[in-house]
Amino acid sequence: MLSILIPIYNYNAYPLVLELLKQCTNCGINFEILVIDDASTQHQSENNAIQFLTNCSFIELSENIGRSKIRNLLASKANYDWMLYLDCDTFPENSDFISNYIKQINLSAEKVFFGGIVYTKEKPANDKLLRWIFGQKREAIPLFERKKSPYRSTFVSNILIKKTVFDAILFDEKITNYGYEDFAFIQNIKLENIDIEHIENSVFHLNLETSSLFLSKTKTALETLLIISKTNSKTEIDSKIIKTHKMLYDLKINLLISKLFQKLQSRLERHLTSKKPSLLAFDCYKIGYFCYLNSK
Incomplete structure (x- = not known):
């Protein structure tokens, strides 16, 4: 039914995987959680433990291949019809996060689903304010606003997509440097006239970079x-x-x-x-x- 795909770079994704494992198990569905580390230099021991969890796999790359290639690689290893992409520095806002997406899967629609991004209300340290303010104002968009411009308001950090739809688009591997690979991917979804359905099913973005x-x-x-x-x-x-x-x-x-x-x-x-x-x-x-x- 569901393949959860998580690319990692220098972040401890073990708590996220543990929460997703619990929610998937509670739903009683067929699932897998696939995690690939893009040659990180930090948190290797924590992330290595993922491979010992039920229905979870962990691969550590020897060299960095970039944000487009790693997402395509994850999709190529997925075994189920639906794929949920999550960034490693996110965390479900609610305990029914997976069940909310399962409801969409059961509709069997040829759509892409985006659940939204939120940020904690707690103000961070002064040297991290720019990223927090930007996220609050430009990424944590209310559902009614997201629906007005569904393509412009979608981020691949929390996106559910059918494998056949993804395989017809893919991430552009010519984009090797940081930035806009998600923009290009969403543009291609739009050009293929594939609908993006916005729902209320947010994840927290946790990792705030310094300004x-x-x-x-x-x-x-x-x-x-x-x-x-x-x-x-x-x-x-x-x-x-x-x-x-x-x-x-x-x-x-x-x-x-x-x-x-x-x-x-x-x-x-x-x-x-x-x-x-x-x-x-x-x-x-x-x-x-x-x-x-x-x-x-």
């Missing part, structure tokens, strides 16, 4: 987006960054924005890593950096 690391990963992701945009025009459909850059280019001010970004970059980074970062400044940082990348 400086989040900024660094954001820059890498934008570099990835630039590569995608030059090789796949389909990304222009829903990418706000690409749309905004095109507007600035048409107005002939993209180079001006690039120069302003270079002058203000350090000041913006100090603000975004402070104890009062704003998402407006973060948005300016992203479009400024993207303009800079396009001007090189």
Whole structure:
């Protein structure tokens, strides 16, 4: 019935697997939990214990293959008709998380289901505020809002998909660097006219990066987006960054924005890593950096 697929990188996924195992067992379903570690340097001993749990398997890769390839690899090893992808740093919000998805499976619909992402209300340390604020405002989207734009509001960190549907799409393995592999995957679902059904079945996103690391990963992701945009025009459909850059280019001010970004970059980074970062400044940082990348 259900294959639960979890890619790991430098995170202890054992508590998550234990909770999923308990819920699946309580549901009385046929299931497997497949976990692949993408050459982590941390938490190996904790994650190695996963292989000794019932209906669970654990594979540790000797070299990092990236976020697209590892998800495709997990799917290739799945034995059941439905696959639930979860990020290793998530955790079900409720004890009926699996049973809620089983209800969708029993509908036998050729759809993709997304349950949502939430963040704890407890304010983190000052050096992790940017990631928390971003998650609260841009990822923890209420169900009624998600339904208004089902493709734009979907994340692969908590997604249920039929194996036959996935095999016809796959993650783009040409995307080897961090960022936007999930965006490209969702775009392909949309282009194939496959519906995404949003339901109330959230997971907590637990792993908050420091603001400086989040900024660094954001820059890498934008570099990835630039590569995608030059090789796949389909990304222009829903990418706000690409749309905004095109507007600035048409107005002939993209180079001006690039120069302003270079002058203000350090000041913006100090603000975004402070104890009062704003998402407006973060948005300016992203479009400024993207303009800079396009001007090189």
